[in-house]
Structure formats: C-alpha cells, structure tokens
Amino acid sequence: MDGLFITLEGGEGSGKTTVAKYLVERLTKEGYDVLLTREPGGVKIAEQIRAVILDTNNTDMDPRTEAILYAASRRQHLVEKVIPALKEGKIVICDRYIDSSFAYQGFARGIGMSAIKDLNNFAITDGGKIYYPDLSLYFDVDPEIGLQRVSQRGDELTRLDKEKLEFHDKVRKGYLTVYSLNEYMKMIDASKSLEEVEQEAYDRVRAAINKREELLSYDKN
Numbered sequence: 001m002d003g004l005f006i007t008l009e010g011g012e013g014s015g016k017t018t019v020a021k022y023l024v025e026r027l028t029k030e031g032y033d034v035l036l037t038r039e040p041g042g043v044k045i046a047e048q049i050r051a052v053i054l055d056t057n058n059t060d061m062d063p064r065t066e067a068i069l070y071a072a073s074r075r076q077h078l079v080e081k082v083i084p085a086l087k088e089g090k091i092v093i094c095d096r097y098i099d100s101s102f103a104y105q106g107f108a109r110g111i112g113m114s115a116i117k118d119l120n121n122f123a124i125t126d127g128g129k130i131y132y133p134d135l136s137l138y139f140d141v142d143p144e145i146g147l148q149r150v151s152q153r154g155d156e157l158t159r160l161d162k163e164k165l166e167f168h169d170k171v172r173k174g175y176l177t178v179y180s181l182n183e184y185m186k187m188i189d190a191s192k193s194l195e196e197v198e199q200e201a202y203d204r205v206r207a208a209i210n211k212r213e214e215l216l217s218y219d220k221n
Contacts, residue, residue: 002086003033004212005131006205007097010139011171012161013146014190015197019139020095022198023205027091032209035085038095040073043080049073054158061159063109067119070101075123078131091209098124099136099178099185104160107174108167135208137201138179139190143168146190 006023008016017038024036040050052058053069074097085092098120106116124131143165150161179185186204190197 003088003090003092004135004208005082005086005092005094005133006208007094007099007133007136008139008201009096009099009103009136009175009185010190011103011141011143011146011168011175013149014139014141015149015194016137016139016190017095018194019137019198019201020093023093023201026202027205027209032091033089034091034093035081036093036095037077037081039077039097039100040070042077042082042094045080046073046077049076054160056157056159056162058159063105063111066109067101067105067111067116070105071119071123074098074101074120078124079126083126083131094133097133097136099133099138099175099182102178103171103174107177108170113177133184134212135204136182136185137204138175138185138187139197139201140172140175140187141190143172 008020010016020036024034027034039046040053041047049069049072053061053066053073082092082094101116101120102113105111106113121130147161147165147168150157179187188197188200188204192200
C-alpha cells in the first residue's frame with residue numbers, strides 16, 4: 001500500500017509552513033519516514049516555474065497563464081518526488097497542493113472551479129490514478145491578520161503577497177468553498193496560539209495515520 005499524502009493549505013500568513021516543519025520533526029521522532037516538500041517547487045524544474053510565478057516583476061501575468069504554470073509545476077513535482085515517495089510507503093507532507101489552485105485561481109482569479117479541476121486532473125493523473133491528498137489541513141485566518149504576520153516576518157514579499165486585501169478575502173472565500181465540498185479537507189483555526197494550532201494539526205494527522213495503519217493491519221490478516 002502507498003504511503004500517506006498530507007497537504008497543508010491556507011492564505012498568506014496562515015502559519016502552515018511553520019506547522020509543516022513541526023509535524024515532520026514530531027513524526028520523525030516517532031519513527032516515521034516523512035518527506036517534507038512544497039508547491040510550487042520541490043524539484044528543480046518546478047522551482048524554476050515557482051520563480052516565474054512569484055516574481056514581483058510579473059504583474060501582467062494572465063490568470064490562465066498563472067493557473068497553467070501552477071499545474072505544470074505540480075505535475076513535475078508529483079511525478080519526480082511525491083509519487084516515488086508514496087510508493088516507498090513514506091508520509092508526504094506538502095506545503096500547498098491542488099486546493100490552492102481551486103482557491104487562488106479557480107475562485108479568487110475567477111477562472112472557475114470546474115476549469116481548474118479539469119486542468120489539474122490532467123496534471124495529477126498518473127498510471128490511471130488521480131493523486132488527490134489523503135488529508136488536507138486548511139489553516140483558516142482573517143486575511144488582515146495573515147498579511148500582518150507576513151509583513152512582520154521580514155521576508156521579501158512575493159507577487160501574491162502584494163495583492164490587495166480584496167484578493168486575499170476572495171482566496172479565503174475560495175478555501176471555505178473547497179472545504180465545504182471535500183471530506184478530505186479539515187479546518188484548523190489558525191488565529192489560535194501556535195502551540196494550539198500545532199497540536200490540533202498533529203491530532204488530525206495522527207488520526208489519519210492511525211486509520212491507515214488499521215487498514216494495513218486488516219490487509220495483513
């Protein structure tokens with residue numbers, strides 16, 4: 001049986017990247033073989049595409065171009081890194097995946113969820129299997145709070161970071177729509193303390209691992 005594919009989602013400043021590192025560290029200490037990766041990026045070609053997407057000079061990028069670039073990056077990352085790890089039985093924790101495209105390009109950019117689904121199903125299908133996550137953790141936070149966190153980090157802002165608040169509000173609405181439609185997505189209140197958010201995320205992941213281990217035990221019997 002393949003490993004476990006877990007993705008972390010949320011708007012800018014939701015804290016998902018910090019929590020992803022925490023999850024990997026904790027699960028590794030427990031003896032699990034865990035791979036931490038990210039989107040867009042994760043492998044050489046996908047990282048090159050990431051640089052184009054997030055470049056602050058590319059403000060004229062067409063929304064469909066943006067969506068196609070994300071899908072292309074996703075495809076390369078999936079076949080080169082994620083699928084091999086899953087076939088080795090690893091737990092893959094990915095900072096962003098397909099639900100980001102639904103929220104950002106499908107909803108906030110106005111392309112439409114159906115068009116994004118068609119585009120990305122083409123990108124994430126391999127060997128007859130469509131690679132949706134086993135669990136997607138959505139870290140929900142008010143965009144104003146998230147953007148304040150981003151500004152306080154001191155990191156260089158990306159093209160998406162610099163979008164207006166109205167855009168980030170739409171992204172949140174997009175995520176909430178995706179959440180309402182997919183049972184594999186679980187919501188976490190990211191306005192709570194970091195310790196509370198980390199623990200809730202761990203509990204969600206732990207439940208998914210336990211369920212997978214029960215299935216493995218059943219198969220052996």
